[in-house]
Amino acid sequence: MTTDVDVLIIGAGASGAAFAWSMADTRMRILCLEQGDWMNPADYPSTRRDWEVRMDREFSPNPNLRRRPEDYPINDGDSPISVLNFNGVGGSTILYAAHFPRPHPSDFRVRSLDGVADDWPIDYATLESYYALNDRQMGVAGLAGDPAYPPHEPPLPPVPLGLAGETMGRGFNALGWHWWPSDTAIATRDYEGRAACVNLGPCKAGCAQGAKSSADITYWPMARRAGVQLRTRCRVREILVDENDRATGVVYYDEHGVEQLQRAEVVVLACNGVGTPRLLLNSKSARFPEGLANRSGLVGKNLMLHPWGMVRGTFDAPLDSQRGPLSCSILSQQFYETDRSRGFVRGYNMQVTRGLGPVATARIGVARGDIPWGEGHHEAFARRYGRQIGVGICCEDLPEESNTVTLDPALTDSNGIPAPKITYRLAENTERMLRHGMARGIEVMQAAGAWDIYSDGPVRQTGWHLLGTARMGEDPQRSVVNAWGRSHDVKNLFIIDGSVFVTSGGVNPTPTIQAVALYVADEMKRRLANLFD
């Protein structure tokens, strides 16, 4: 048995790191268990010539392809979208694009404004100061004054537009549509001991420069200096609970595969929208036969994945589009707010992405028939490489109880722990939104001058955003945790990751995941005297 702790955090990703740092000032005994390990930036693909190939292998965002020892398999056969993640200190921020837009105030009030889904029990104003704090702690770049948002000022200047960003900006202007340099979690200047971005390109394979704001190099060094313990290669099997419905600790496997018991006064789940319901469903007991904290029956339900459309255009002029942060440039929120005349409610974000590397350009071009075998190969490649730009369509995904994370009856991880199974369909509203978004993506490509345009959606390998599977709310029958992340059923169990999202908005969720984690930490600190009442 190990030494008891006051607060046990499970998962060292975006939310666990922010929460740990915030709680450190309580001087409580805080321990985080992480199933992955520390990453060595010298190993990231951009340090090697074969960086494009390694991105698809040991640095693939799909754990079923990556298959590192610390990964768990995910049965995604009953979903058109594969779940993506990373298991290590920093979690999925190791491989995320660092595209960091906030949601809109309306995203927290979809029932009141649009008559669909449910309102959040908290709102944008509640989280606003936490967004700003998180921007400073992570190091976020952007340009103040975006008319799509309430005023806010990113602490660092925006990533460069490059010729590609300018080209698309002119396209949006020609249509009279909104666009703006994206908020990005990238140090565009030297920041808090981190070196500035030098435009390596493949941010989504880890940043060897340390300019991308992954949680392992932002929150974790501060949290550890403040006394938080972080134990890696420790995979939690189940959370234990006593006869009074109190969590007492966890059982986990250490780096040698040896079963360990860790007792704690408070247990905090930060395992993402798939890992958290998996662990709760694996923690069955006489008191909780359907899974821990699941008396509502909603653990694992309402999975939202942000279905993604992709439009790619090729331009005549050389744009050097393959240079710069791959997925961070500009965005458009022209179609973000509800306009029922479009045939759907809610909306989507348009995320302009840069060109691909030479291997990906050639492989996709040949697979599509745009670049031939043999005669004409070199000419066709030259007409595309460095001249392509993408527009991603990130659709708001409304909660559906039929979209679920359950336990696979046969599949397990290397410790024999049942693996998650995904069951997911796009709702009709989302299908309409996706078609609308791809059509608008084609329109802006045409306005910007692209001569060859194609689109695809939903794109399978895009399930980064794992949301909604342990939603927050005031009603214990309709939610898993309360407005400040505490389980309705287990008073010393908290959830702080994307599971608690009531609705998904239409933007990358990491700023909100971290703002919620910081908010929950403050609420816990404020209520320490009667935290379990």
Place this chain on the structure above:
Amino acid sequence: MNTDRADTAESPQLLTSEQRAILDLVLNLIVPPSADGRMPGAAEVGVLAYLLAEAQDALPVLRQELDELDRRSRERSSRGFAALEAAERKLLIESMRAPAPSFMSRLAAETLACYYQHDRVLEGLGMEARPPYPKGYQVAQGDLSLLDPVRARGKIYRDAP
């Protein structure tokens, strides 16, 4: 990245001499040398060594496909694939890929990965043959005055109750 040395050392054990000859012809059908000599053909960049190092699981299917190509060639013209004229080789492969696009698609994908990482190819494209880190790249900051019309249109988000 240059895999030529390993190619010559290992290839005899991987494929028969006939298969190797057919492979070189196929590789140059996928990516031929450029007419100006700036870009090498795919047969010149060490694809077999690359397969050995990075994609060994592709080799059994590759052997079958090379043999099938030769068999179909003999069936049609009584000559092995290597004895065909260049135009005949191209037509034969096209006729086999048309009903079955997966035929040699793995070889093509791995060939392109090998080819577009090779020093000679990157230099032929006018690029430095180096990894992105540590030097990185220059990207123009861009003209932010393009945002003036966006600013002028004003607020587009909804207030929430």
